[in-house]
Amino acid sequence: MSELTACERLDIIRHKGRPTALDYIPMIFDEFFEMHGDRLFGDDNAIMGGVASFRGTPCTVIAEVKGRNLAENQKCNFGMPHPEGYRKALRLAKQAEKFHRPVICLVDTAGAFCGVDAEKRGQGEAIARNIMEFMTLKTPVISIIMGEGGSGGALALAVCDELSMLENSIYSVISPRGFASLLWKDSTKEREACNIMKITAEDLTRLGVCDHIIPEADGGAHNDPQLTAEYMAEYIAAALERNQRKLQKGLDELIKGRYNKFRDVGEFEELPLSDK
Template identity: 60%
Template sequence: MDTFDIEKNISTLREKVQELKRISQENNIDLSDEIRVLENKCLDMEKKAYTNLSPWEKVKIARMIQRPTALDYINEIFDDFIELHGDRHYSDDCAIVGGIATINGTAVTIVAEQKGRDIKENVERNFGMPHPEGYRKALRLMKQAEKFHRPVICFVDTPGAFCGIGAEERGQGEAIARNLMDMSNLRTPIVSIVIGEGGSGGALALAVADEICMLEHSIYSILSPEGFASILFKDAKRAQEAADTMKITAQDLFKFRVIDRVIKEPLGGAHKDMKLMADKIRMNLEDILNKLEKDTVDNLLKKRYFKFRNMGEFFEETSLQ
């Protein structure tokens, strides 16, 4: 049975639990044993559903509209967040949110890809798909962080960079390439966290970092499973098969040394307990920042260079075996 079919059954059981609690309260009847049995059954079903999820099931979780967005985490984790706008060339791209804040008294610069929480906001945020001016805004803030010696924290959550005609006319490819080049040499610590979808160059443009983290049920890939299936199988309907082939889960990418750590999510996904998820991200950020700030900038740049160089060599070696 599919995980999401099990979720429907769990939801039905939870409704029965609430109904029993209401009957117990209204009629002064002790139904605690029956309620406990159903609650334990719900927990067992949830554990079963979210153990050994398939890559395609993780794709569906990463795309859930209920999943916390970058702003949800920013408002929960950081203090004194001040959003900054515009790329100083064209316009302000709402798919990229950026600004300055503090964490544990340390000033940081935040750059995040922001999806909407509903249809109206998704249209405003372009479904989390940045335009060139979004990446230029991101780089402007990173350069400002470098000037004032602030660590940069990136939240990655995008299906990919926007590929419309206007975006191409304004230099989408160049904007992404410029981010890759300049982030590789940015003289301040960089941490990137994939919180949902990490799609294509749109995600990589914010992920050239000293440490890359992924939430347990997030995905990170060269393109969407649908796009992969269209190219490789000539059939977008084979996206589930493509997801199994692509090795896009946090667990696979940690094994392949593409990322540095996997942050465990609450049972059922980050949307089940956003505050707990935010606390886990905060703990990991504090640990990473403490470690990175003990290093010299020159050493950080050297490690950053070899991190990505070694990643390429690792895949070259595995492909030859």
């Protein structure tokens, strides 16, 4: 894998030709049947989901969607979900649990939409409920960070048995731009923030957050989307097999393993508190 800085990876992530879920789903899955709506408010185009077949195995696919052009980005709100998107995702995950289908989440968002209407409809509650419910979902969950994995907007689909990241992807508690805005009151320092946040796939593997790094085509997924999709498919096949072995030991073992994955945060150096 190439040794690139975090901000160089951010440039690759934001390349106008970088594949999105709209590209990957047809290349990886067969017979994808999209489902709509949260049965409460409406349908959110920033999250798409449905039933598909992966190499003969029925599964549920839930994906955060970024557009490939201005019209698509306007339709999907530039990949920033509203509460109804997360509630749709949870509805489909619960359906997958009922019919014993594994859930595969494709994560790619700078963060959840923070507009007034989203807050009025319970954005924080929707994200928190997804985190809570996915933690005890009685079916395997595999999440792949495809590009940006920003804040709770990503975590709502990343409570899983295995978390993987594409080689050129980032995952963080806040976007680099948000980090710069909060820390330095200057969003133009986004690139400086990006390089100190420890948010690349390699960083998060060392921290024990990422379980597997999926390679991309040389120079980035946009140079060969089909090859990158093949790498993703190989990972999904291996991950499903690993989680099927867990299931053979019983659902309790699967859920316990998922719980322990998030409780085992590793050892971090304790920072001294200021006397001031």
